[in-house]
Amino acid sequence: MASISYADFEKVEIRSGRIVRVEPFPKAKKPAYRLWIDFGEFGLKQSSAQITRRYDCPDLLGRTVLAVTNFPPRQVADFISEVLVLGVVGPENDVVLIKPDFEVALGSRVL
Structure with a gap:
């Protein structure tokens, strides 16, 4: 990948x-959840x-996540996805969500 500047x-x-x-989001092409x-x-x-490979619905409720909030909305089947929740590739080629180590205010920005 090319290097980017801090301004980028x-x-x-x-x-x-x-x-x-x-x-659950059964209309998605790949197994997914709808999150609010x-x-x-x-x-x-x-x-x-x-x-869906790593998380069940009840495990996600109340969980703090990090998300990109300034991408344009994207239609996925009959649902508008407004943000991109961030994760890293796990050991079984699944997604492991990223979260802060400590409680932070909702809407806090990553620096």
């Missing part, structure tokens, strides 16, 4: 949010997330 990184808005609703995430003063946003 600053263009990506990554914020903390809490999952307040989660449900509270970003505090930045509002409630929704996301489609392909995280």
Whole structure:
């Protein structure tokens, strides 16, 4: 990958949010969940997330996640995905969600 400047990184808005609703998304092409995430003063946003291999719906409810919040909305089947929830590739080629080590205010920005 090409190197980027810090100014390039600053263009990506990554914020903390809490999952307040989660449900299966059977209309997605690949197994996914529909998530509703509270970003505090930045509002409630929704996301489609392909995280079904590692997580069950009840495990996600109330979980703090990090998400890119300034991508344009994207239609996934009949659902509008407004943010991109971040994760890393796990040992079984699945997604492992990224979260802060300590409690942070909803909507806090990653620096």
